Amino acid sequence: MITSPHNDKLKEVRRLQRRRDARFVAEGEDLLAAAAHAGWRAVYELRAGVDVAPELLDGVSALGSGTRALGVFEQRWAPAPTGPLCVALWGVHDPGNVGTIIRSARAFGVASVALGPDCADPFGPRAVRASMGAIFAVAVTQVRAVDELPGERIALVARSGPALRGPAGAPCTILVGAERAGLPAAVVATCDRVAHIPIAGDSLNAAMAATIALYELSRVPAA
């Protein structure tokens, strides 16, 4: 059992909580269970009172006190985005939004999540937490350009084009931009079509817009 704060594993966890690395930390029993369910083995796990003194584990937690367990994992990036349904993010800076979208992708059976330029690290602690373990189940990949994306490319743009209507009849990628800036004009211009989520007032955040789009595209036709 680790009883010194100078232990090398604790030092690594502290470093991983702060910056990008080939490894990442997942905190909490639920996330460790999700990793196990997906067959994604931890490099090592630290459990309070078993592997490490509880107060030391709390000290390296990004969630605050009370963490019972965490695991350090190797990152896995899928080589390329795949269909039939893909969601691509451009400039989504907020790690909570990125994690939530990965969770929605899992909920709606999306084949892959493609991260374009200027997105939050999906393996950062807030994104991993918001994914609620979906980070272990969904293929996540990095792309630089729209032409890497599978199927018809649909740009989700507030108040533009027709209302998005599902179910998707053919393979497609839905592209979602940052909350304020939206998708860059050059990205929209490269897409096959533009659609929007009809709303009565104000705006949706990126995670909500993406979640509704995935719900709509994956919906089962009414009987």
Added chain:
Amino acid sequence: MITSPHNDKLKEVRRLQRRRDARFVAEGEDLLAAAAHAGWRAVYELRAGVDVAPELLDGVSALGSGTRALGVFEQRWAPAPTGPLCVALWGVHDPGNVGTIIRSARAFGVASVALGPDCADPFGPRAVRASMGAIFAVAVTQVRAVDELPGERIALVARSGPALRGPAGAPCTILVGAERAGLPAAVVATCDRVAHIPIAGDSLNAAMAATIALYELSRVPAA
């Protein structure tokens, strides 16, 4: 201009950031603009470099440094929930989820948000921030029992009943529970019917489930 950290307004803001009170704090130019747009006047505003030394404003910010402005407002609770479309939350502890649902309510033209037992304070700093100003535009009310809710009462329960299908043909309230516990069985039993959001895998968070439900119930029939 305030130049002392012992100023009474700064003391009040620090207190409001921590606990419930008849007043609340909204931070940031966007939220102040939303309040002004809704005709909801601040008791007072504090603007960096105008009313208060910037470093003192940063010191009372719940957002961290860089706050340019904040306002202190009187809370407003609507006397009762109203239709035609109402969303009711039971045991939604997370203030970010409560704020996000208020934002969705605004986006989808919901008449009121009813907070049942054990919900996060919608006027707390995280909820206000997540609402992105919708707290100033949507009627928020407290309820104790299902029979206070307007229209047909639909309990949203994972994997139960038929898939939720919109648009709502008649006035209704959609009830959403906490992420894990869901709606209490006694609450579900008092509702008129049960429905779910169809998902392929795992789960949605409470805010995403509520957002999709409101999107679905407010949808315009396909032409």
